Amino acid sequence: MTQVEKDFQDLLKEQNAYKETIMLTHWDMRTKIPKKGVEQRSEVVGFLSEKLHQLETSKKMKYFIDVLKDHSDDEVIQKTVETCEENYERSRKIPIDEYKEYVMLQSKSESIWQEAREKADFASFQPYLEKLVDYNKKFANYWGYEEHIYDALLDNYEPGVTVKTLDNVFPELRKSLTELLNKITASSVTPDPSILQGHFPKSDQEAISLAVLEKMGYDFSSGRLDETIHPFAIALNQNDVRVTTRYDESDFRTAVFGTIHEGGHALYEQNISKNLAGTPLSDGTSMGIHESQSLFWENFVGRTESFWNSHYDLFKSYAPKSFQAVPLDKFYRAVNEVKPSFIRIEADELTYPLHIMIRYELEKALINGDIKVADLPGLWNEKMQEYVGITPTNDREGVLQDIHWSGGDFGYFPSYALGYMYAAQFNHTLRKKMDIDKQIASGDFTPIKEWLTKNIHQYGKMKKPLEIVKDVTDENLNPNYLVNYLTEKYSGIYKL
Amino acid sequence: MTQVEKDFQDLLKEQNAYKETIMLTHWDMRTKIPKKGVEQRSEVVGFLSEKLHQLETSKKMKYFIDVLKDHSDDEVIQKTVETCEENYERSRKIPIDEYKEYVMLQSKSESIWQEAREKADFASFQPYLEKLVDYNKKFANYWGYEEHIYDALLDNYEPGVTVKTLDNVFPELRKSLTELLNKITASSVTPDPSILQGHFPKSDQEAISLAVLEKMGYDFSSGRLDETIHPFAIALNQNDVRVTTRYDESDFRTAVFGTIHEGGHALYEQNISKNLAGTPLSDGTSMGIHESQSLFWENFVGRTESFWNSHYDLFKSYAPKSFQAVPLDKFYRAVNEVKPSFIRIEADELTYPLHIMIRYELEKALINGDIKVADLPGLWNEKMQEYVGITPTNDREGVLQDIHWSGGDFGYFPSYALGYMYAAQFNHTLRKKMDIDKQIASGDFTPIKEWLTKNIHQYGKMKKPLEIVKDVTDENLNPNYLVNYLTEKYSGIYKL
Structure with a gap:
């Protein structure tokens, strides 16, 4: 050197x-x-x-x-x-004075938003959101873009992905998901989530969360699990990558699937090549690829039939007695119920991307100047009705629900849907190399973790997101894998 | 402004x-x-x-x-x-290069010491300790002093206190404590600590620790309790003052008295005047005054007969069943047993200051050049025999037991004994204003906490340690209060 x-x-x-x-x-x-x-x-x-x-x-x-x-x-x-x-x-490119004003605005807006959400009072938040949008427009112009002003913001979270990329996949994805949702809604077969009820003490939920992380191959000598309100995973350094979760004593799903989700983020950070330690490359390459890892573990492993086939006994050893009488099949179907809901973070696997598309379309139009901040609540509700089939009764369960815009994070939401598509595409490739169902059923996740490390984790920021997708799957972004996965999954559960 | x-x-x-x-x-x-x-x-x-x-x-x-x-x-x-x-x-006054070398030496020495202690191998630690002593001598000369080179080091921990101050009180204190110890050893009345044994689960110890902190007036909205190996209290800011404790499931005394001790430190930091927030004055004024607060709560409150009179039922509500059969009197005497021991941090209230004096005399002589590092193990054991009446069988339970010297902290140890004397002197003054026994027995510690805040805590570093002693007690440092307190206490317990 x-x-x-x-x-x-x-x-x-x-x-x-x-x-x-x-x-x-x-x-x-x-x-x-x-x-x-x-x-x-x-x-x-x-x-x-x-x-x-x-x-x-x-x-x-x-x-x-x-x-x-x-x-x-x-x-x-x-x-x-x-x-x-x-x-x-x-x-x-951002003048230092504007940057400082913006940082102060962000912090102020977040607390205003918190109160506004509490009171379902969009009007009190509106002037702040207007300023945040204005700053983001200005910044986007400072940063520059080729085709669409919103591209400049997208680049913060998903470098290489543009409006063109998204508009190429979202409409098709939406159409397929809506069709599938209609079939499900029309199905006479319905899971019974009431069997999941029952008081599940925090300490038992913590024990099962720890057990599941251990099984995933999460390294506790380089991490730990703690309780929080809004769960996250965080890398302090390569050897200190922490997971947090939330315990809802009346609904174990929050903690169990939440921990698997955050555990997926953590595995990514724990398995970046040690050669990159101490450089800014020792980090997930994008929000989307990060989300692909959390969703891979949460949905493509944690919500599968094979997973519950092999882990239901473990689950029951921690669960309240009432679960002893619940047959595996009923349990599996209940945790995979599809049900349109107002709140994004409570959405099921199928409707989740629809929530994202609503946000994407609105924020793109905001930044582009096609709509005004004042129009948001109405447009939000219209789109919810159109995409998900339900209309929020107030802005708290509508446009005010997410923290992102209050922090000025425009361009972030698409990562969630991208991550989901990436995950399905990775899953498809992995299935060609390995009998994943059998592997999951065996309870030994090592080969899965190793495949993810070898193909994705180790690179950190050495590769851009779409480069990883191409290298791993030998194909560009393709939403069909997600559609196929969901169609197959729910055809079984809802006997479509 | x-x-x-x-x-x-x-x-x-x-x-x-x-x-x-x-x-x-x-x-x-x-x-x-x-x-x-x-x-x-x-x-x-x-x-x-x-x-x-x-x-x-x-x-x-x-x-x-x-x-x-x-x-x-x-x-x-x-x-x-x-x-x-x-x-x-x-x-x-310290050349920057020497300071950097010293910082590296400190960190290296600490890990060497840890291994040396593990193996009871003084020889491997000796060369590091020699360097640390040399640096401290050099620094003391850079800083300057009036009478004794060791004064320059003492000033780091207890500004205003000198060798003269200590040599004025320690010999008398030692003589009185030794006489008292001899009487106790000769007494036919002996507490029975075996009644304190029994498996006491961590979770129950945590619950009682939290309950006791709450009673002391520790503000949990400005603090929290966590587990650690070597307990401490720490102020991150005035409104975030944390306590830590250690749980030994076979001996509750570690956690209960340890938590009260650290809680005493924490109360000091939590109650410094808000006017001093954001300045370097918002901190305990010295190690000794800090220790006076922890020891006040641990010994002058937590180990008293009145405390257990009013809190034994609370204790039993968390304690293992075996304690139900133990009468209060036997319990009180057992937690106050005097028994010469090798390890300072396990010492009882009476022999504790003797451990400190041994360290003080040795480090003073080291810095002064009267003895060499190589002489330490032998001198340590001789003094232990002379002061405490027992001889360590190896250096692990002798000269290698404490971390302080390995971090170059010479001049620190006297603070422990000073804090004890300060606490006894404060206790004496407070007793003239308030019937403390009655107050403790009532279970309401508010007036005690308020008195400490008004007289000590609020000032932070606005007053020097000896200034506080004088202002509060209207007297200079006087070791007789500690002697009187111990004499009275143990006369009761050992029927002297």
Whole structure:
């Protein structure tokens, strides 16, 4: 390694120290912090974030980018420089004063949104959302785009994916899912979710959550499980990747499927190549690929018949007595019930992408200037009726439900549906190499985890999302795999 | 507030952000971090500590000290500037290269010590300890002193206390305690600690620990309780002051008295005046005064007959069934058994100060050059025989037991005994104002907590330790109160 490469690594170490500290602070604020400690801690996070931002956009950083770009023989250093340059350019294009105003607006808007949601009062949130949209439009123009202004925002979360990519797959996906939903709604066969009721103590749910993570191959010597309100997984460093979950004592599904979901995110982070440690490449490559990993484990493993065939006894050993009398078949069908619902995060596997498409279409139109913020509640409800078949009775279960827009995160939502399509496409490829059902039924997930690591996890940010999809599946993004998977699954459950 | 005062406050905010982050990292590393995450986290702590050190010794800091010293009408700002100046001067006097070498030596020595202690192998630790002593001598000379080189080190932990102060009280204290110990050893009345045995599940110990903290007036909306190996209390900010404890399922005393002890530290930090928030004055004024608060609650409240009179039923409601048959009197005597032991942190109330004096005498002689590191094991054992009446069979239960020296912390140990004497002296004063026994027996500790807050806690670092002792008790440090307290207590228990 040359001297300048070593100096560059020292700068990266500083950057990592701030990142790790910020992550630890976030984890603590969402799992452990006492109520009154929050105010002061928020200032600390603000300070650390500013320091990190200063580093990422420093003259020193620019110097290393200029000196090292295309001048290092080391592929990791080369990609690291590229990533630093992307960050540098994105940040540099925003005038520092606007950035600071925006950060303050974000934090203010989040608390306004929280209250607005509580009271189902869109009007109080509207002026803030308008400002957030305006800033995002401005930023998108600073960043630049080729075809569609919204592409500039998408690029933050799913580099390489554009409006064109999405408009190429979403309409078809929507049509197929709607048809399938209509068939299901018309089916006389209906799962009975009432059998899932019963008081399930937190401590037992925690025990089963830990057992499932262990089985997935989650490394507890590099992680831990904690309780929170809005579950997440978080990588403090490569050897400290934490999972959180929520326990609802009247509905175990929240914790069990939530833990598997977050466990999927965590496995990704735990299995990035150690060669990338200490660089910004040691991170999931995009929100979509990240979501493909969590959804792969949650749906394509955790909600399958094979999984419950082999794990129902384990489940019953922790579950309330009432489950002893529930036959496996009824249980499996109940946890896979399809039922249109207002809240995205409570949606079933089938209607979930429809929720995402509504958000995508609305935010694209907002950024594009085709609609106004004031139009949102009405449009939201119309689309819910059109796509999902139900109309929210208030904005709390409608347009105000998600935190994303209150933090200015436009362009994020599509990742959820992309991740789902990626996961189905990966699942299809894996099935050609391995009898997954048999593997899941055996209770040994090692080969599955190893395949994901070899094909996806290890690369971190060394590959862009669509590059991974192509390399792994030998095909571009194709929504048919998700449609086929859902059709097959629900044909069985609903005897279509 | 003037503009320069505002700018100074901005600098303090930065300083606080680093401090809070370092504290959070320490808390996490000692309670939650997964094993493999430690290595990377240690680098992060190193980085943050260096940043903090740079700030404390920056030209900017020096500028504010010069401009504001004796030029602010605000008493808090004035004291803040003084404190910053003390830090600045202490740090500045150490050449930066030596400081860095020393920090690396500290961290290396701690891990060497851990292994050496494990193997009871002093020889492997000796060369490191020699270097640590040499550095401390050098630093003491950089810092300067009036009478005794060791004073320069003491000043780090107990500003204002000198060798003269200690040599004025320790010999007398030792003589009295030894006489009392001899009487106790000769007494035919002996408590029976075997009644305290029995399996006490962690969850029940946690419940009683939480209940006791609640009763002490510890504010859970500004704190929390977690498990650890070596218990501590830690203030992340004024509204986030955490307690940790250790659960030994075969001996509840570790958790119960440990939690009360750490709770005492935490009450101090939680009740510092809000006017001092965000300044370096919002901290305990010294290790000794801090220890006076933990020991006050642990011994002068938690180990008293009145406490158990009123809390034994509460205790039994969590305790294993075997305790139902144990009469209160036998219980009280058992938890107050005096028994010479090798390990300081397991020592009873009476022999504890003797352990401290051994360490004080040895480290004073080391720094003074009167003895060599190689002489330590032998001298340690001789003094243990002379002071406590028993001889360690190996260095693990002798000279290697404490972590302090391995981190270069010379001058720290006396704080423990000072804190004990302070606590006894405060206790004596409080007894003149309030019928404490009656108050403790009532189970309402509010007036006690309020008295401590009014007289000690609120001031933070606004007063120096001996200033507080004088202001509260109207007297200088006086070891007789501790002697009287112990004599009276054990005369009862051992029927002397």
